Amino acid sequence: MSDQNEKLLNELKEAIINCDEAEATELAHKVLDSGIDPVYSLQKVIGESAVIIGQKFDDGEYFLPHLVMAGDAMMAASKVLESALDTDSSIKSTVVLATVEADMHSVGKNIVGMMLKASGFVVHDLGVDVKSSEIIDKAIALNADFIALSSLLTTTMPYQREVIDELKARGIRDKFKVVIGGGPVRQEWADKIGADGYGKDAIEAVKVFKKLSSK
Amino acid sequence: MLTIWDVIERAKTGEKIEESKFDMSIFRAVQAIRKDYNIKYDPKTPIPADDQMADEVFEAGLRLYLMVGSYCTNTGRIIKFSEEEVKEALENAPAELILGEGEDAVKMIHRNVEGSEEPIVAGGIQTAFYSDKEMMFKIYKGCAEDRCVDGIWGGVLGSIDNKYEVLAGAPSEIYGYRVATEILRQAIKAAGRPGMFIVNNSPTSIATIGLHDREKGLRPCDLFETTGISELKINYDDLNRSVWGLIHNGALHGAHNAVIGGFSGSIEGAAIVAVAGALHLVMVNRANNVRPGGIPFKTKSRAMRAHIWVASLALQALSRNTHLILDGSIGDHPAAGPGTRQYLIETAAGHIASTVSGGHSLGGTRKFVIGDTPNFGTPLESRWMGEICKGAAGLSREHANEIVCKLLAEYEEHLDNPPRGYTYDELYDIEKEQPLREYAELYEKTKEEFRTMGLKFKN
Numbered sequence: 001m002s003d004q005n006e007k008l009l010n011e012l013k014e015a016i017i018n019c020d021e022a023e024a025t026e027l028a029h030k031v032l033d034s035g036i037d038p039v040y041s042l043q044k045v046i047g048e049s050a051v052i053i054g055q056k057f058d059d060g061e062y063f064l065p066h067l068v069m070a071g072d073a074m075m076a077a078s079k080v081l082e083s084a085l086d087t088d089s090s091i092k093s094t095v096v097l098a099t100v101e102a103d104m105h106s107v108g109k110n111i112v113g114m115m116l117k118a119s120g121f122v123v124h125d126l127g128v129d130v131k132s133s134e135i136i137d138k139a140i141a142l143n144a145d146f147i148a149l150s151s152l153l154t155t156t157m158p159y160q161r162e163v164i165d166e167l168k169a170r171g172i173r174d175k176f177k178v179v180i181g182g183g184p185v186r187q188e189w190a191d192k193i194g195a196d197g198y199g200k201d202a203i204e205a206v207k208v209f210k211k212l213s214s215k
Numbered sequence: 216m217l218t219i220w221d222v223i224e225r226a227k228t229g230e231k232i233e234e235s236k237f238d239m240s241i242f243r244a245v246q247a248i249r250k251d252y253n254i255k256y257d258p259k260t261p262i263p264a265d266d267q268m269a270d271e272v273f274e275a276g277l278r279l280y281l282m283v284g285s286y287c288t289n290t291g292r293i294i295k296f297s298e299e300e301v302k303e304a305l306e307n308a309p310a311e312l313i314l315g316e317g318e319d320a321v322k323m324i325h326r327n328v329e330g331s332e333e334p335i336v337a338g339g340i341q342t343a344f345y346s347d348k349e350m351m352f353k354i355y356k357g358c359a360e361d362r363c364v365d366g367i368w369g370g371v372l373g374s375i376d377n378k379y380e381v382l383a384g385a386p387s388e389i390y391g392y393r394v395a396t397e398i399l400r401q402a403i404k405a406a407g408r409p410g411m412f413i414v415n416n417s418p419t420s421i422a423t424i425g426l427h428d429r430e431k432g433l434r435p436c437d438l439f440e441t442t443g444i445s446e447l448k449i450n451y452d453d454l455n456r457s458v459w460g461l462i463h464n465g466a467l468h469g470a471h472n473a474v475i476g477g478f479s480g481s482i483e484g485a486a487i488v489a490v491a492g493a494l495h496l497v498m499v500n501r502a503n504n505v506r507p508g509g510i511p512f513k514t515k516s517r518a519m520r521a522h523i524w525v526a527s528l529a530l531q532a533l534s535r536n537t538h539l540i541l542d543g544s545i546g547d548h549p550a551a552g553p554g555t556r557q558y559l560i561e562t563a564a565g566h567i568a569s570t571v572s573g574g575h576s577l578g579g580t581r582k583f584v585i586g587d588t589p590n591f592g593t594p595l596e597s598r599w600m601g602e603i604c605k606g607a608a609g610l611s612r613e614h615a616n617e618i619v620c621k622l623l624a625e626y627e628e629h630l631d632n633p634p635r636g637y638t639y640d641e642l643y644d645i646e647k648e649q650p651l652r653e654y655a656e657l658y659e660k661t662k663e664e665f666r667t668m669g670l671k672f673k674n
């Protein structure tokens with residue numbers, strides 16, 4: 001790759017990290033105009049900027065709103081780049097995320113959702129207090145790769161199990177990877193209910209999702 | 216004066232906006248407002264003693280609230296108020312409330328910064344998970360026997376007949392919380408304090424309302440809970456609790472958490488959002504005693520340095536500029552578990568900060584609950600909460616800051632890897648209902664240390 005192209009990709013990366021949606025969109029168009037391979041660009045730009053955004057978040061330099069804005073900039077850029085791919089099958093994984101039924105806690109779920117977005121996942125956040133069947137229906141409709149469930153109450157953790165049991169009952173357990181988390185949730189619970197993954201915080205969550213997507 | 220019905224009407228007619236846009240509007244408004252004030256976090260003063268900064272935080276919080284309002288998640292609309300409406304509500308808010316009844320009643324007043332009046336303390340293990348009725352009774356009774364706590368938090372029975380799990384949003388929730396509350400009432404009676412105030416709150420409003428029963432459950436003189444949804448949000452389920460509290464003319468408590476790392480955008484921003492959150496509780500939840508403050512999202516302790524600063528400053532701002540009855544409860548979510556030295560010093564840092572900043576402590580001894588571990592706590596932590604909160608009354612902010620900095624220096628590095636702690640049966644002689652020697656000694660030894668540092672204990 002020419003130095004000039006390398007420089008352009010770096011500028012795009014910077015624009016995403018700086019949460020500049022307009023600039024990121026413009027630069028993504030320039031990338032296409034320069035004839036750089038969109039798949040390569042997507043992987044490089046999204047992969048690398050996600051690492052830096054995650055780092056800044058971990059260091060306390062970035063807060064939630066920065067994740068939102070960086071995520072928006074990343075989405076805008078990838079939309080442009082993806083428009084040049086001939087298939088409509090996105091290379092990104094889709095996550096259906098929700099806090100389970102009867103549980104109103106949103107803070108942790110939001111952080112996980114925004115970190116995933118800023119790491120290049122397509123996230124559909126269904127909100128809080130979402131019924132198991134609704135989560136599954138949505139995951140089917142969106143042909144999602146992941147179902148991510150947050151629960152903050154000991155008395156709502158069983159709904160995480162309910163989702164998995166219902167997937168089994170419908171004969172579609174293998175279609176989705178189920179990742180769980182939230183204050184009282186531990187790895188042992190994930191093992192007990194047969195979840196595919198567990199993350200103790202947002203940084204771990206991203207690692208787990210990445211590991212599971214490469215499988 | 217606005218009523219809750221005006222608020223609900225506004226929730227139906229206010230501007231419609233996506234929730235994520237509302238979240239970002241908080242960020243943008245805080246960014247715009249912050250520039251006009253000299254509000255600066257200094258890690259050296261987790262308990263700041265700068266009156267001017269406190270007043271500026273109040274002004275900024277009020278401005279923020281007038282700009283963004285509250286968001287109703289059921290209708291997707293913004294509820295807004297004028298400055299006159301907010302000021303009128305603040306003027307009409309009570310400066311004192313009676314909790315409990317008969318000889319066990321206590322008066323909860325507006326406290327001043329560095330006020331010498333003892334704060335009211337609601338001890339007990341907040342919304343704890345209990346294995347069975349017997350264990351629950353013992354723990355509750357032990358908490359109620361300590362005169363240094365004024366009220367007790369309830370919890371939930373973990374399973375029915377050791378067979379069926381208690382599930383929120385299902386009929387078992389109503390039963391699990393109700394049984395726990397009935398046993399709580401029996402336990403305070405057995406402890407000789409039948410009229411002391413109690414409190415419990417379950418995931419859904421229907422189960423919470425089901426806790427009320429003059430004979431067996433909660434009474435109008437007890438503390439009613441409404442929950443403040445971060446940040447500046449409300450839903451109908453929460454409003455159900457408010458309406459129920461208003462029908463009974465009850466002491467309606469609300470807590471709001473400004474997320475440190477969240478849409479406030481910075482630590483200073485979180486203090487501003489914390490003040491706005493208190494106004495939101497008064498205006499929308501209709502609470503007449505409120506807990507401002509926050510929740511850090513990386514460290515699982517509310518006694519972490521930046522949060523102590525946020526909560527202390529927000530309390531001072533509200534104490535100095537309103538006559539609201541404030542709850543601090545900064546010591547209610549330590550990272551360490553019961554029965555450890557870190558638990559004691561972490562919670563103490565928060566309790567001291569709450570008391571000198573103008574707060575009561577109504578949050579019980581809750582913690583970052585581990586999975587479904589039942590009986591995770593003992594009456595001794597409840598006593599600690601009462602003794603420290605009250606023993607700190609009258610300390611100056613400077614003195615309190617010195618103590619808290621010393622404590623932070625000891626536990627701060629261990630917040631990410633805290634000791635898990637122990638359950639009731641590991642810390643107590645279950646038959647005698649007394650702490651095991653080692654724990655009792657740890658308690659007394661640590662208490663002596665605090666006495667030397669300047670806290671005034673009754674015994």
Ligand code: B12
Pocket residue numbers: 102103104105106107108109111112148149150151152153154155179180181182183184198199200201202203205341342343416417418419440442443444445446470472510511512513548581582583584586
């Ligand atoms: C803020 C808060 C509230 C707010 C929620 C506001 C909001 N918009 O979310 C309000 C006031 C509404 C509330 C209400 C209640 N709460 Co509450 N609440 C909390 C509190 C203090 C903090 C939760 C939080 O936001 N933490 C910060 C975030 C960042 O941490 P987190 O959620 O754990 O998320 C991180 C990880 O867990 C992980 N993660 C989270 N989700 C997911 C998902 C996936 C897929 C992955 C991989 C990872 C992951 O990543 C996140 C980021 O690092 C906790 C204390 C605690 N233990 O956390 C109590 C707590 C959860 N609440 C509790 C209770 C009991 C209640 C109430 C029933 C009663 C009450 N206390 O008044 C009601 C229930 C309402 C309902 N139906 O849900 C208890 C639960 C006890 C238990 N184990 O059952 C707790 C533990 C407090 C206590 N008593 O000890 N609460």
